Amino acid sequence: MSGILDTVNLRTQMVGQNRLELLLFGLETDQIYGINVFKVREVLQCPRLTEVPRQTTSIKGMAHIRGETIPVLDLSEAIGRTAVPKDEQQRCFLIVAEYNKRTLAFLVRKVDRILNTHWDQIMAPPAEIGVENYLTAVFEYESRLIEILDVEQILADLYPMSTKVSEEVATSDVKTKAREYHVLCVDDSSVARNQMQRSLEDLGVKVTTCNNGKIAWDMLAGFADKGIDVTEMFLMMISDIEMPEMDGYTLAAMVREDPRMDKMHIVLHSSLSGGFNVSMVKKVGADGFLAKFNPDDLAGVVIERIQKLERTR
Structure with missing residues (x-):
């Protein structure tokens, strides 16, 4: 012991x-x-x-x-x-x-x-x-x-938690723009998937969920095999780290290694805490880390991504 x-x-x-x-x-x-x-x-x-x-x-x-x-x-x-x-x-x-x-x-x-x-x-x-x-x-x-x-x-x-995004974050202009975009959320916890889906749908974006990294990878690879550009299909992928069969670090690394999808914007979203995640996010090529769970913080990373794309158009 x-x-x-x-x-x-x-x-x-x-x-x-x-x-x-x-x-x-x-x-x-x-x-x-x-x-x-x-x-x-x-x-x-x-x-x-x-x-x-x-x-x-x-x-x-x-x-x-x-x-x-x-x-x-x-x-x-x-x-x-x-x-x-x-x-x-x-x-x-x-x-x-x-x-x-x-x-x-x-x-x-x-x-x-x-x-x-x-x-x-x-x-x-x-x-x-x-x-x-x-x-x-x-x-x-x-x-x-x-x-x-x-x-x-x-x-x-x-500790029941609200999934509603505040009106200060989800303004009418933001919701109008958000309707044009689609986010992929990956998490093995049903409560976490539901929290993310409700918050992001409250923001206005379309949401697809996967139960773990392997399911998400198989889906993305399947689309790519059919000639579909998944970086155009999805605004971004928000993935949990801890998942059976394939964790979020491995999923992010595999996406980065595939030239058909290596430009996908990836945020790792986890209840794991500490500076460890910062180094691992960089190591696997993800674009950011977000600690669970705050609906405004979750919506914020999506809005930031939307605004960046809108500025380049």
């Missing part, structure tokens, strides 16, 4: 295309779950929590960690399982993570190990299980299925 606690922060600096490292953890059953190490700030034994008055959600309290007060989310309760009893909390662990510009700690029963793998080994969950769940991907390891939770969906349910 001490090895995991000592190396999590170091491993978050790892750079690799289509690679990921999963921190494996458990809740109240024998099922093993995984979280991308890039999102993990640290792992520690759960301290005594400060209770939240009139607490009515799976937020169990607050932890004071390294001078910062961080809300603690009981991950079991958040996904509809049995909550950790109060007298057992200090025998559990906190995974301190950053999602969508928010720092919070996940209360889990155990932390297992860090597993090095590739995104092409991570599969989308079977379509037959439907969309009303918190599962975003699965991974087979040692004859067991490791589940990767859709934390963005969990947080969206806990």
